[in-house]
Amino acid sequence: MTTNFALTRRHAMAGAALATLAAPRAMAQAYPARPVRLVVPFPPGNTSDILARLVAEEVQKRRGVTVVVENRPGASGALGVQAVTGARADGLTLLVTTQSPIVVNPPLMKNPPYDPVRELSPVALFARTGFILIAAPDFPANSMAEAARVLRAGPAGRFSAANPGLGTLSHLAMALMALQLGTQIESVPYRGSAAALVDVTAGRVPLMIDGFNSAVPQVRGGKAKALAVVARQRSALVPDVPSMAESGVPELAELEALSWTGLFGPAGTPPEVAAWWTAALGEVMRDPAIVEKLAQTFIEAVPPNSAEAFAQEIAADLAKWTRVVRDARIEQQ
Numbered sequence: 001m002t003t004n005f006a007l008t009r010r011h012a013m014a015g016a017a018l019a020t021l022a023a024p025r026a027m028a029q030a031y032p033a034r035p036v037r038l039v040v041p042f043p044p045g046n047t048s049d050i051l052a053r054l055v056a057e058e059v060q061k062r063r064g065v066t067v068v069v070e071n072r073p074g075a076s077g078a079l080g081v082q083a084v085t086g087a088r089a090d091g092l093t094l095l096v097t098t099q100s101p102i103v104v105n106p107p108l109m110k111n112p113p114y115d116p117v118r119e120l121s122p123v124a125l126f127a128r129t130g131f132i133l134i135a136a137p138d139f140p141a142n143s144m145a146e147a148a149r150v151l152r153a154g155p156a157g158r159f160s161a162a163n164p165g166l167g168t169l170s171h172l173a174m175a176l177m178a179l180q181l182g183t184q185i186e187s188v189p190y191r192g193s194a195a196a197l198v199d200v201t202a203g204r205v206p207l208m209i210d211g212f213n214s215a216v217p218q219v220r221g222g223k224a225k226a227l228a229v230v231a232r233q234r235s236a237l238v239p240d241v242p243s244m245a246e247s248g249v250p251e252l253a254e255l256e257a258l259s260w261t262g263l264f265g266p267a268g269t270p271p272e273v274a275a276w277w278t279a280a281l282g283e284v285m286r287d288p289a290i291v292e293k294l295a296q297t298f299i300e301a302v303p304p305n306s307a308e309a310f311a312q313e314i315a316a317d318l319a320k321w322t323r324v325v326r327d328a329r330i331e332q333q
Contacts, residue, residue: 031276035066037093038263041080041101043073047213047299051127051261052096054294058284069096076167077101078113085119087266091273094123095264100169102264103317107325108167110332117318121269122262122311124304126281127294129259130212131173131230132241134219136203144228144247147207151183160186161207162196167333172321173209173230173257175328180251200224211259212237212298230257237298260302262310274307 038052049071056067072080081101087093102120106112133144141147151159163171166189178185188205190196193214199205201223208215209230216238218224226241232254234243244255263277284290285301294301304310325332 031091031273032065034092035068036091038067038069038096039080039083039093040069040071040096041073041077041083042071042097044071046098047127047129047259048097048261050297051299054290055096055126055281055284058287058290059280062283063280075113076105078105081114081116081120084264085114085266089121089266089268089270091265091269091276093266094277095120096261097264099260099262099317102262103314104169104172104321105167106318107322108330108332117315119267120264121267121274122307122314123265123269123274124278124281124307125260125262125310125313126285126302126304127261128300128302129261129298130235130237130300131170131209131257131259132212132215132219132238133177133207133209133227133230134200134215134224135208135227136200136206136224137222138203139206139225141227142225144242144244144252145249147227148181148247148249148252151178151181151185159206160188161209162188162190162200162205163208164193164196164210165189165191167330169257169259170209170211172324172328172330173255174207175330176257176320176324177209177230177252177255179324179327180255181249182251197224209257216298228252230255232256235300237295237300260313271307278304278306 038056040049040052042048052069056069059065059067072083077097077100081095084093084095102116106116135141135147141150161174163174171187171189174185174187193210196208197214197218200208201218219226228247229235229238229241229243231243232245234246244252265273282303285303291301
């Protein structure tokens with residue numbers, strides 16, 4: 001019997017090509033064939049952890065798939081991120097994180113242990129948390145416009161601002177505000193928001209930019225003044241506080257600091273996986289009961305747009321905070 005090896009080889013190559021073309025469709029039909037692991041790079045109780053567990057529970061209930069949450073804290077989120085960058089890009093190991101390990105921490109590192117742009121695939125942004133500028137009760141201003149005049153009038157560094165730690169979004173947002181006002185505001189870092197807020201409400205430190213969930217209760221309790229939401233638009237979660245764009249200070253009209261939570265896969269994650277999760281997260285984040293539940297903790301549910309839109313937002317945020325670290329001369333670690 002004579003075998004035509006050339007013809008056999010052509011048939012094999014054609015078959016391989018057809019198999020490659022069919023693979024995405026097969027994955028879309030079968031995904032997820034096994035349990036999905038959501039890695040959270042922070043300890044239990046963090047915003048990412050709360051949202052990951054909510055998503056896991058709701059997706060299991062709605063789609064009948066097994067989703068497991070795994071906390072991998074350490075090294076400012078790097079350990080959890082690397083647990084995902086080193087995984088197979090099959091959609092079975094995904095990352096749920098706030099913006100810090102993706103767009104805030106890398107510019108602050110001399111030698112980042114990972115490249116969030118090259119080693120991760122953005123899947124979906126599905127929640128946001130706003131930030132607010134607050135002042136101590138005795139601070140000599142009751143609005144952002146008044147505060148801007150006070151900050152510019154005194155000698156550079158006369159006023160200080162608390163933050164929950166060097167390199168946090170709170171720290172960088174205040175540094176950006178100082179740059180835009182053309183003044184200096186001394187950074188006073190603490191270990192977490194709770195300790196920082198104690199000194200702000202006691203009048204020992206006059207200013208702080210912090211997340212809604214920790215700062216707004218202090219305002220509503222009469223222990224601090226709300227000067228502005230650090231965003232271009234007023235927030236529905238804190239409707240009585242004007243935005244920076246409404247502050248009457250033109251230099252601050254574009255000042256915005258928003259903490260987002262998103263889903264990522266390893267680089268090369270198939271678009272079919274992103275589409276599956278975009279649809280699943282959309283179901284969860286459009287549920288009125290979920291929207292209300294999250295709003296009670298000052299978290300805004302965001303039905304995902306697309307992986308491409310998320311990637312664009314990441315690129316813009318990374319460029320912005322890289323510029324702030326450079327222009328404010330924040331020392332890299």
